[in-house]
Amino acid sequence: DTAVSQTPKYLVTQMGNDKSIKCEQNLGHDTMYWYKQDSKKFLKIMFSYNNKELIINETVPNRFSPKSPDKAHLNLHINSLELGDSAVYFCASSQDPTSGDHKETQYFGPGTRLLVL
Amino acid sequence: AQTVTQSQPEMSVQEAETVTLSCTYDTSESDYYLFWYKQPPSRQMILVIRQEAYKQQNATENRFSVNFQKAAKSFSLKISDSQLGDAAMYFCAYRRAGNQFYFGTGTSLTVIP
Numbered sequence: 672d673t674a675v676s677q678t679p680k681y682l683v684t685q686m687g688n689d690k691s692i693k694c695e696q697n698l699g700h701d702t703m704y705w706y707k708q709d710s711k712k713f714l715k716i717m718f719s720y721n722n723k724e725l726i727i728n729e730t731v732p733n734r735f736s737p738k739s740p741d742k743a744h745l746n747l748h749i750n751s752l753e754l755g756d757s758a759v760y761f762c763a764s765s766q767d768p769t770s771g772d773h774k775e776t777q778y779f780g781p782g783t784r785l786l787v788l
Numbered sequence: 789a790q791t792v793t794q795s796q797p798e799m800s801v802q803e804a805e806t807v808t809l810s811c812t813y814d815t816s817e818s819d820y821y822l823f824w825y826k827q828p829p830s831r832q833m834i835l836v837i838r839q840e841a842y843k844q845q846n847a848t849e850n851r852f853s854v855n856f857q858k859a860a861k862s863f864s865l866k867i868s869d870s871q872l873g874d875a876a877m878y879f880c881a882y883r884r885a886g887n888q889f890y891f892g893t894g895t896s897l898t899v900i901p
Binding site: 726763781 | 821823825827831832833835838840877879881883887888889891893894896
């Protein structure tokens with residue numbers, strides 16, 4: 672009963688390819704996120720998305736796009752992959768806080784390690 | 789803009805000893821949440837402890853406790869009786885009202901046997 676799951680766990684691909692990473696959460700949360708963690712382990716927010724609003728970090732290239740088929744899924748599409756895209760990508764989810772139920776906490780998926788050759 | 793600062797890129801502690809990881813944040817809001825996450829070599833992000841800003845009492849979870857100083861905008865993590873399994877990267881995080889989270893740059897903790 673994994674709370675936030677991502678597939679694939681590892682992704683090795685050639686420069687110039689297009690790839691997708693899938694994310695699903697079964698927590699009933701209304702907001703999902705994508706983060707990029709580089710080799711120095713800095714966590715960088717890429718997107719946050721709920722059914723009302725998509726917030727894009729302005730530094731994220733438009734080759735990256737989130738796609739949400741429904742409230743429980745937020746997939747990440749990457750076009751024309753570059754060497755610098757190699758990183759670990761984390762999906763996460765949370766909900767607007769309600770007193771006492773810990774829903775203000777952000778829960779993370781296991782990460783997808785992307786290597787672009 | 790909200791920022792979270794972890795001024796200690798690396799820390800080390802002897803097994804069974806106590807270590808404190810520091811975190812400061814910048815905000816003009818009065819209602820928010822603070823978190824510490826642990827990231828072991830497996831890369832999984834694991835919630836360690838959380839604190840609501842409106843609660844004066846410091847949160848504790850077994851060997852983990854925080855020192856929350858709201859006026860000073862400080863949120864340090866104390867790990868007591870350190871164990872080898874505590875070795876990891878630790879991230880401090882701030883959540884404002886709404887759905888925006890802000891993370892620090894992390895502190896790498898080494899536990900020396």
